[in-house]
Amino acid sequence: MNASTRCVLPSDAPADGRAVRRRAIKPLQKGQQTRCAIVEAALGLATQIGLEGLSIGALAALMHMSKSGVFAHFGSREELQVSVVREYHVRFEAEVFYPALSAPRGLPRLRALFDNWMQRTSVEIDSGCIYISGAIEFEERAGPVREALAASVNAWLAALRHAVGLAVAQGHLDAATDGEQMAFEMHALILALHYEARFLRHHDALRRTRSAFEGLVQRHANAAFVRVDALASA
Amino acid sequence: MNASTRCVLPSDAPADGRAVRRRAIKPLQKGQQTRCAIVEAALGLATQIGLEGLSIGALAALMHMSKSGVFAHFGSREELQVSVVREYHVRFEAEVFYPALSAPRGLPRLRALFDNWMQRTSVEIDSGCIYISGAIEFEERAGPVREALAASVNAWLAALRHAVGLAVAQGHLDAATDGEQMAFEMHALILALHYEARFLRHHDALRRTRSAFEGLVQRHANAAFVRVDALASA
Numbered sequence: 001m002n003a004s005t006r007c008v009l010p011s012d013a014p015a016d017g018r019a020v021r022r023r024a025i026k027p028l029q030k031g032q033q034t035r036c037a038i039v040e041a042a043l044g045l046a047t048q049i050g051l052e053g054l055s056i057g058a059l060a061a062l063m064h065m066s067k068s069g070v071f072a073h074f075g076s077r078e079e080l081q082v083s084v085v086r087e088y089h090v091r092f093e094a095e096v097f098y099p100a101l102s103a104p105r106g107l108p109r110l111r112a113l114f115d116n117w118m119q120r121t122s123v124e125i126d127s128g129c130i131y132i133s134g135a136i137e138f139e140e141r142a143g144p145v146r147e148a149l150a151a152s153v154n155a156w157l158a159a160l161r162h163a164v165g166l167a168v169a170q171g172h173l174d175a176a177t178d179g180e181q182m183a184f185e186m187h188a189l190i191l192a193l194h195y196e197a198r199f200l201r202h203h204d205a206l207r208r209t210r211s212a213f214e215g216l217v218q219r220h221a222n223a224a225f226v227r228v229d230a231l232a233s234a
Numbered sequence: 235m236n237a238s239t240r241c242v243l244p245s246d247a248p249a250d251g252r253a254v255r256r257r258a259i260k261p262l263q264k265g266q267q268t269r270c271a272i273v274e275a276a277l278g279l280a281t282q283i284g285l286e287g288l289s290i291g292a293l294a295a296l297m298h299m300s301k302s303g304v305f306a307h308f309g310s311r312e313e314l315q316v317s318v319v320r321e322y323h324v325r326f327e328a329e330v331f332y333p334a335l336s337a338p339r340g341l342p343r344l345r346a347l348f349d350n351w352m353q354r355t356s357v358e359i360d361s362g363c364i365y366i367s368g369a370i371e372f373e374e375r376a377g378p379v380r381e382a383l384a385a386s387v388n389a390w391l392a393a394l395r396h397a398v399g400l401a402v403a404q405g406h407l408d409a410a411t412d413g414e415q416m417a418f419e420m421h422a423l424i425l426a427l428h429y430e431a432r433f434l435r436h437h438d439a440l441r442r443t444r445s446a447f448e449g450l451v452q453r454h455a456n457a458a459f460v461r462v463d464a465l466a467s468a
Contacts, residue, residue: 048374133370135433139362140282150434184442188426192418195425199369200384208418215453 035073035083038063042084043091047128051081051145052137078145085148088130092152095120097159106170107217107225110163114186114213121193122206132194157183177220185216269307272297276318277325281362285315285379286371312378319382322364326386329354331393340404341451341459344397348420348447355427356440366428391417411454419450 028036041062046054056077060067074080100112121129131153138146164179189209197205262270275296280288290311294301308314334346355363365387372380398413423443431439 050370128373132429135429136284136367136370139433153434180438181442181445184426184430184439185423185446187430188422188446189419191425191429192422195366195369196418196421199373200387204414205418208415211415212419212422219449219453 031073038065038070038073038080039083039087042080043087046081046084046088046130050128050133050137051084051130054081054084056080078143081145082148085130085134085145085152089152089155092120092131092156097156100163106167107172107221110160110167111217113160113163117186117190118193118206118209118213121190122197129194132191157187160186171222172225173217173220174222182216182220186213189213189216265307272299272304272307272314273317273321276314277321280315280318280322280364284362284367284371285318285364288315288318290314315379316382319364319368319379319386323386323389326354326365326390331390334397340401341406341455344394344401345451347394347397351420351424352427352440352443352447355424356431363428366425391421394420405456406459407451407454408456416450416454420447423447423450 038059042054042059045058045062054077056067056070056074059065059080060070063070070080074083096113096116100109100116103109103112131149134145134149135153138149160183161179164173164177164182167173168175168177168179189212193205193209196202196208272293276288276293279292279296288311290301290304290308293299293314294304297304304314308317330347330350334343334350337343337346365383368379368383369387372383394417395413398407398411398416401407402409402411402413423446427439427443430436430442
């Protein structure tokens with residue numbers, strides 16, 4: 001995954017004080033600051049009304065800028081949309097991926113990745129996930145916005161598969177575990193959490209997601225490791 | 235589930251000759267015929283561009299009617315959208331729910347329900363599912379369209395839970411099986427199938443869905459039934 005950040009500002013640090021990776025602090029040029037502020041506003045708008053709802057005009061009004069002022073930073077609406085997808089990806093990594101790296105390699109890290117993902121999906125119950133809404137908006141449209149979205153999601157699924165592979169290598173999961181299948185099933189649970197909590201407002205969706213993930217881990221757990229783990233915690 | 239049909243016409247009968255429930259055939263009034271034709275066109279449009287993309291104007295153009303002609307059948311855009319949701323639900327039931335009732339009660343019927351659902355989701359890979367796109371469009375909006383959508387999906391999830399309960403009652407699934415949890419996990423798999431096949435274009439999504447469902451069934455299978463089943467098919 002690409003660790004470079006673009007516009008992650010201090011205000012994005014999670015309240016619990018987890019470290020957020022950002023580029024070495026150096027003052028942004030004025031132009032970059034404005035561009036970041038526009039992307040920030042656009043991201044807020046996109047999580048509420050969708051990427052397709054973004055328009056240079058609406059953004060100019062929101063930023064108290066002229067349309068040509070916004071155009072000076074983004075040559076087109078499409079370029080603005082792609083920048084929003086990239087910024088969303090950076091924040092997703094900062095909240096879900098990087099904090100999990102401090103957990104020990106193997107099953108603990110895989111659990112941390114899923115926990116952070118669940119956590120973010122729960123938070124988004126009040127704001128929206130552009131990986132999910134964007135997939136609907138762009139499923140039938142070719143072009144750079146769709147490509148940027150699909151590349152982000154594919155990179156994340158690859159990171160999950162890699163984490164499953166490490167858990168196998170560490171002897172925590174059974175050698176026969178299919179990383180692709182496990183990542184697919186984890187993705188399925190998050191999609192259902194989002195759908196059932198956000199749209200159907202089923203209050204037990206988070207508990208169901210947790211329970212299903214636990215079942216998934218248990219099915220693939222290396223029996224020898226489970227015994228050692230039980231002894232260690234006894 | 236509500237078995238009444240509204241506009242299911244002979245042309246909706248599946249090509250493989252499965253029976254489609256429809257009301258006792260009697261000639262529709264001219265006004266009803268027109269209404270049905272409008273709903274049919276609106277449903278086609280909604281599966282491509284979303285329920286929110288529907289407008290009386292676009293529909294009037296598509297139907298070679300005046301806007302006031304369409305308005306005569308649907309007092310508002312919202313009423314049209316609700317009619318589309320109901321029609322979608324009727325077709326979903328006709329393709330997914332009713333054909334499964336011919337499978338023996340218990341695990342065979344549960345399998346048939348999931349198979350038909352997977353089948354429909356695969357077909358929709360070229361057209362779109364308004365239960366999924368509509369959930370995104372209406373997640374933050376109150377009102378009758380959202381209510382109609384959520385009621386349809388909840389009715390379907392209740393039917394799945396009921397089918398799990400019957401499989402437990404028949405001794406096919408373990409008595410400890412939690413129907414709500416199993417329905418949640420089946421829903422999760424269909425959402426992932428839709429996302430990964432349709433948006434990410436992963437060609438193995440159907441195989442992964444099938445494999446995960448098989449795992450789900452095996453985990454909950456009543457050990458005694460599995461032995462009897464194996465003997466019977468030996």
